[in-house]
Amino acid sequence: VRPPLLATAWLIARKDLAIEFRTRTAFFAVLVFAVLGVAIFYFAWDVTAVSALDLAPGVLWVIFTFSGLLSLQRSFGVEQADRAMDGLLVSPIDREAIFLGKALANLVFVAGIQAITIPAVALLYNLPLGATLPILFGIALLAAVGLVAVGTLFSAMAANTRLAELLLPMLSLPFFVPVVYGAAQATATLLAGRPPAEAWPALKLLIAFDVVFLTACTFAFPFTIEE
Amino acid sequence: MSTATVENSSHPRESARVRADDARPLFGWLFAVAVICMVAAYIRAIYFTPIEALQGAAQKIYYLHVPAALSAYLSLSIVAVMSIVYLWLRDERADRLAESAGEVGLIFLTAVLTTGPLWGKPIWGTWWTWDARLTLTLFLWFLTAGYLVLRGAIDDRSMRARYSAVLGILAALLIPFIHLSVYLFRTLHPMPIVLKPDRPSMPNDMLFTFLSFFGACTLLCISLIRARYRYGVARDLLRAAESEGEGI
Numbered sequence: 001v002r003p004p005l006l007a008t009a010w011l012i013a014r015k016d017l018a019i020e021f022r023t024r025t026a027f028f029a030v031l032v033f034a035v036l037g038v039a040i041f042y043f044a045w046d047v048t049a050v051s052a053l054d055l056a057p058g059v060l061w062v063i064f065t066f067s068g069l070l071s072l073q074r075s076f077g078v079e080q081a082d083r084a085m086d087g088l089l090v091s092p093i094d095r096e097a098i099f100l101g102k103a104l105a106n107l108v109f110v111a112g113i114q115a116i117t118i119p120a121v122a123l124l125y126n127l128p129l130g131a132t133l134p135i136l137f138g139i140a141l142l143a144a145v146g147l148v149a150v151g152t153l154f155s156a157m158a159a160n161t162r163l164a165e166l167l168l169p170m171l172s173l174p175f176f177v178p179v180v181y182g183a184a185q186a187t188a189t190l191l192a193g194r195p196p197a198e199a200w201p202a203l204k205l206l207i208a209f210d211v212v213f214l215t216a217c218t219f220a221f222p223f224t225i226e227e
Numbered sequence: 228m229s230t231a232t233v234e235n236s237s238h239p240r241e242s243a244r245v246r247a248d249d250a251r252p253l254f255g256w257l258f259a260v261a262v263i264c265m266v267a268a269y270i271r272a273i274y275f276t277p278i279e280a281l282q283g284a285a286q287k288i289y290y291l292h293v294p295a296a297l298s299a300y301l302s303l304s305i306v307a308v309m310s311i312v313y314l315w316l317r318d319e320r321a322d323r324l325a326e327s328a329g330e331v332g333l334i335f336l337t338a339v340l341t342t343g344p345l346w347g348k349p350i351w352g353t354w355w356t357w358d359a360r361l362t363l364t365l366f367l368w369f370l371t372a373g374y375l376v377l378r379g380a381i382d383d384r385s386m387r388a389r390y391s392a393v394l395g396i397l398a399a400l401l402i403p404f405i406h407l408s409v410y411l412f413r414t415l416h417p418m419p420i421v422l423k424p425d426r427p428s429m430p431n432d433m434l435f436t437f438l439s440f441f442g443a444c445t446l447l448c449i450s451l452i453r454a455r456y457r458y459g460v461a462r463d464l465l466r467a468a469e470s471e472g473e474g475i
Contacts, residue, residue, distance in 0.1 A: 150397070157390050161380035170376060171394065174369045178404040185411070201411055209404055216400055220393045223314060226385075 005100065008093045012101025017108060019078060026074050027112065034067040034117045038124060052125040057187040060121055061180045064114060064143070069169050071109045072151035075102055076159040089225060099221035103152040103214075107144055114140045132190045139190075142203065143183035145210045150175045153217040157224050175213070182206040253457050258450040264443035268436070276436040288346040290436050294444035295338040296364070301448060302332030303367060306374070310395030313388055322388035323463070325395060326378060327455035331448060333371045339364055359409040366405050370398045384463075 020027060041059045079085035088098055118136060122129045129136065151172050158167040185202035272290045279286035309325035312318065343361065344354040355361065374394055381387040429437070 153393075153397075157377070157393070160386065160390075161377065162382070163376070163380040167373075167377060167380055170373045174366050174373065174405075175397070175401055177366065178401075178408045181408040181411075205404070205407060205411065212400060212404075213397075216397060220397065223389050223393050226389065 003093070005094055005097050008097035009100035009104060012098055013104035013108070016078070016102065016105035020109065026071065027109065030067050030070050030113055031116060033070060034063050034113055035120050037063040037066065038117065038121055042124070052127060053191050056121060056125050056127055056191060057184045060118065060187060061184045063117060065147070065176050065180055067113055068110050068147045068151060069172060071113065072106055072148070072155045073165060073168055075106050075152055075155045080159060095222035095225060096218050099152065099218055103148050106148045106152050110144045110148055111141060114144060127191060135190055135196060136187060139183055139186045139203070142206045142210060143179050146179040146206065146213060147176060149210065149214040149217045153221055153224065156221065178205055178209050182209070251457055253454040258454060261443065261446040261450040265447055268440045268443040271439060272436050276433055277430070282350055285346050285349045288342050290440040292339060292342040292346060293437070294441040295335045295342065297441065298444045298448035299332050299335035299339055301445065302328040302335060302452065303371065306332065306395050307399040310392040313392040319388070322392065323456055323459040325391065327452045327459060329371055329374050330455055331451045333368070333375060335448060336364065336368045336371060340368060357409070359406065362409045363402070363406055374398065
């Protein structure tokens with residue numbers, strides 16, 4: 001009898017997070033990359049021509065996309081040392097559970113980056129976040145689910161190819177279009193002080209993307225690790 | 228997964244099933260006919276079709292642009308359908324057909340994306356605009372290019388087939404989302420440029436030019452996919468023969 005799917009997924013996620021927590025190198029590196037990116041954007045910015053409110057959603061979501069890619073890269077990279085992936089594959093667990101566990105660990109990782117980067121952007125760009133902050137975190141989480149679902153699958157695939165680091169962004173970025181679009185539009189609506197209801201179409205797009213691709217990628221994953 | 232192991236071990240046999248007489252000349256009569264039709268359609272469009280009153284000569288790009296787009300859609304639909312068929316039946320032919328259609332699709336998409344701006348500059352006054360259809364075509368190009376790069380980055384045949392089939396299916400799922408994104412975008416920020424006017428009726432000789440281009444283009448598309456498929460068969464035969472040679 002196999003243990004329930006989600007319990008197994010949680011075990012896998014806990015394993016990945018424990019590795020990350022004990023080494024802490026990747027999280028710190030990606031975090032520095034994200035904040036560095038935010039700072040670099042400042043130099044490409046004509047303060048007199050574009051207001052911070054107009055620029056911030058773009059900065060946030062470009063940074064999240066790229067730092068997300070960086071964090072996803074190591075998701076299956078850590079399983080390559082000592083062929084640890086084979087250990088996972090011979091374990092009596094569902095392949096879907098491996099995927100969900102990996103995705104969950106990536107989600108925690110990406111959400112952690114976002115939780116620090118959003119206030120950092122607000123601080124550096126003088127954004128009046130205030131009451132909109134919780135909603136902004138909600139949008140970020142919705143977007144992170146979509147990014148992580150697609151990215152985890154492609155990370156598993158890319159790790160087995162000759163172009164590993166190059167292929168992940170090439171495959172993932174087109175898939176991030178609806179996520180970036182939805183999240184950036186919703187963020188822009190909020191920051192401009194318009195009623196949150198106006199962000200609803202963008203949020204619906206995000207939610208639909210999350211549902212469709214989390215399901216599709218979970219079912220597709222077993223096809224990518226047949227041995 | 229026990230079925231997977233069986234699947235895998237049957238692969239050498241499967242390639243041996245590709246018989247020697249399957250390797251046929253790449254460009255057969257079909258390609259010759261397609262090329263002749265293409266040339267005829269060009270001659271008709273350039274010399275025997277009236278110049279449109281408002282758009283001038285630039286309108287003639289339309290005759291190549293739209294049929295090329297339709298051929299690209301045909302090719303990419305083949306990729307999507309063959310991806311599903313491959314994961315379902317694990318038939319190598321489906322994978323080879325998807326590979327062939329993907330490459331041919333990229334050629335036609337490139338033709339669409341180059342002829343489009345050539346028309347857009349004189350008519351719209353800009354090479355590019357982030358209109359829904361343009362953006363979607365651009366991302367189809369990116370996805371197809373990514374698909375082909377992925378194929379090129381994997382040596383193992385069955386793994387390449389599975390990975391590219393997964394990508395093919397996910398890309399098909401993605402297209403409505405990209406379309407929706409740009410559509411929402413467009414309604415939020417109306418474009419200053421009018422979309423290409425839809426002609427309710429086209430003069431008969433222009434319509435005939437369009438239809439002959441459409442026929443020639445579709446024929447060319449199919450003959451190219453067939454040629455590419457035959458190349459794939461020959462390549463796999465060669466690989467199978469090589470690995471048999473190594474075995475001895």
